[in-house]
Amino acid sequence: MNLRKLAFLMAASSPLLASSASAAGDNPSGTSSVTVVVSALASTKSAVKLYFYNVRDKFLQHGGYAFMRVIQPGGQQQITLPINLPNGEWAVAITQDTNNNDKLDKNFVGIPTEPYAFSNNVRPKLAAPDFNECKFVVNGPGKVVNIVLKK
Template sequence: MKPLFAASLLLLAANAHAATLTLDIQGLTKKTGHVLIAVHADEASFNDKGKPAAVRTVEVKDAKVTVTIPDLAPGTYAVSLFHDANDNNKLDTNFIGIPKEGYGFSNNVGARGKPKFDEAKFTLAADGTVLTLTVF
């Protein structure tokens, strides 16, 4: 009985330090496909050289979607996303690499290309954070 009680206390303590990130994603031009979202805790992950802290895939049914990502440790993060309107699990680009599908980053940076982690980073507060992201 004591080990179960101790394990329960550890779980409660771990959840006490978890925060929730809410993303209000606006500017979706098609009501098809999915938005693929990655939450990055560091520059390596943001540059595809590490694993994101969280990933989500959300079906698009309207020009905006809201996504809640619970259980993140408070701290510094950056979000990247793209609207996979044709559901082929990749960001389609033209012959010179310009995206043909919508994309976005936290702080709404990157209209002219992928920003640096420092430009997209934000602080996730212990009591949670709500970000509004615009899809380019």
């Protein structure tokens, strides 16, 4: 998957939540508290979008996320999102819409020109990362996922 596809997929997201179906093998009644902390925001006023994935084959696919959250930083350089997730493997992709046009802007070759990041602080060079690079395991309370936004 290349960065052009990544940019398209993130730009085409809907503000509505997708279904929150759990990945195969997850115990739907087993959830854990997770705190996602995103730091080094490019803007203290622009929306930050967090896309949560729990199906390996749907990672960064159009509409493939389990759900999405939009957070306003409220003048802060960092956001914190406490959330309950079904136990299992998860990955997060993040964008910040610095010009508030409700899409991820990109250059003529499809590389994002607005900040983005992935869980595990994966920094793709020539292609979008895969699920295995970005995944983290949710299996008990107190998990903290720290992500630094790439400017």
